[in-house]
Amino acid sequence: MRTPRSLERFYETTEQIVTTDTDSPPRVLFSGEDLLVEDLPVGTKIVFPKPPIEGLPNVKAAIRQAINRPEESPPLHALLRPGMKVTIALDDISLPLPPMRTPDVRQQVLEVILPLLADSGVDDVHLVIAVCLHRHMTQGEMKRMVGAEIFDAFYPDRYYNHDAEDPDGLVVLGETRHGEQVVVNRRAAESDLVIYVNVNFVPMDGGHKSVGTGLTNYAGVKAHHTPEHIAKSDSYMDPERSEMHRSIDRIGKVVDEHLNVFHIETTVNNRMFDGPLDFLMKREEAYGEVDRLKLAAMKATLARLPAAAKRKMFHAVPAAYDVIAVAAGKTEPTHAKILKASWAQYAVDVDFQADVLVFGVPFISPYNVNSILNPLLVQVMACGYFFNFYRGKPLLKKGGTLILTHPCSDVFDPVHHPSYIEFFHRILPETRDSKVLEAKYEREFAENPTYVHLYRTGHAYHGAHPFFMWYWGENGRQHMGRIIAVGADNAHVPRILGWDTAETLAEAIDMARSTHGRGAEIAMMHHPPIVMTQNLG
């Protein structure tokens, strides 16, 4: 740990919440692919991420330990019989973010379990990427995720993306007691054993969500991806208080009645940046001369590069995540163990709620790996993910003001997000009411044969996906009184989203104070890396 320069400053480098003083350094905020350095008003409470938890010293040993001593299940080797049919489902490229350095933890799990399957006489093994309605991963991405050796052995016949629109590739297992349809991938349903290899990046992931959502179709997802479910989730990062997860759990129980599922769950720490970008992991108080030089160099470089080049540069840098926990066995106890580790990394206890919340929106979301963070995804990061990074009470008071920094450029990737374009430019200007959008247009987009074709044969998100992205921000939108986008390079995108705009952060704070008064309590979430607040009082 860095030696503190003076005793009175010690708290600033150790406490998770630091109150801005007259001599506090300016804060670094992401604004898409740019970095802003901004002073915040005296009294602003900065919520910092916890330092990365130390990674497991031997990940493969931890995987072996987990599958040999699983939760409420016989060991994996005891479940295997010669000649049986096994499907290994894998989480897709949407997590972790950015993609982790190779070897990816999924590769490490496969390198442990595939030889075990082979030694047990199990040859009928398929690797299915549980993309659900996400875009299909490219060949290169698939290779990177599992390594060249496994890729060469399985691709393309036995290593492929789940196809949620394959009329012959899905099976209806039944319904939950709430009438939710349970649909899963046919190969998985017809297998003697399904092994799900998960990366739990945030507490929302994993558990019953893995098979029940990752391997289903539009009808299956539709059961819980509704404005109503999201509005009742408080928050959806906290499965115990999430209506969406209650539905997912009901579906998962039906899945478990029909399928023999063995979960292998993993989670990582929050070491998102290292090397030339390691200063982004530090608090500004802890910046040394080298860090300040790196920041200045990075800002100067970014200022001279076109947006596409900046995007390419950021997406080319993999994250230095370490695996901090592995658990295996029955879905629920396995997931509970991993959730505990995940919260231990992310949760910062707070005992206040702010009138004004500030954060920077970075270049990446789960839905634009190797692509553009389009306006709808900016919305999902602001009103969806970042707002939902809480347990208990939200960091922002009901009716409070959110200030976010992002250029909100009107740019979309027609390969990954073709239906987003139509959603944003055709129907969102008509209404922002999620229920109207759902009732009037969702099915039209979901069944649009052009989008179905692009999803199945290209790398496009499903036609219904932009709707889910809009619903994803539903509880955030209902909670917030006002949203101010700082640094938007156009007027129409914030207007379509229903946001106000400000040229600078200082102007946005003045605007917020005009609503909440001069004594408004201001807080800033200092991410990335990820930080979540926990206010259980």
Next chain:
Amino acid sequence: MTDREKAAFFDVDGTLVRTNIVHAFAFYAMNQGSLFGTAWKTAKTLLSVPLFMAADRLDRKAFNELFYSYYRGQSEDRLETLADELFEDVLEPAIHPGSRRLVDEARRAGCRIVFVTGALDFTVRRLAAHLGADDLIANRMRFVQGHATGQVVPPIIEGAHKALVIRDWCVRSGVALEHSFAYSDSFSDYPMLAVVGHPAAVNPDARLARVARAYEWPILRTTEA
């Protein structure tokens, strides 16, 4: 809105198959009744290629009129009989790998499937049946006493007329244009694409690709499985 109230209109040449009307014509020219006839027709066809190209650039309507005049004198029976072989030998092998899936997806979405093509109806009827089209809008050759006159029944299905016949077809069939889809590879079909609610460019030429990007129309590839 019921599912039957929408349709998907597909251009054929270049969109669903990699051939075009010249291939069909060449097939007929190569399959004349006598050796002399075949050689003569083939030579005429080859000599006509620059003329076709010039006419195509100048005016698609003029191109079609000129082109179809080369069918003059062919017997209707023979054209119909050879159409089976044309499908088996030329069209079926030329179907793009992704075409069937695209058509099937439109049908699954509840669309009526309509092929709209500047080709002659007897040359594409088998293809339409093979891919499961519900209806075919194509040019029709005028026959007199069982022989082709070289003139098509107006209006010639091309360019802007495709949009008009689609409109008429929708009115007749009770289909809503704004809920319907259209797919084409060529800028010449811009009117047909612009008239429906959900246009898409398929394997587009450079001009159509530019238009598709400008209007944010989806771009598809049926050339890939």
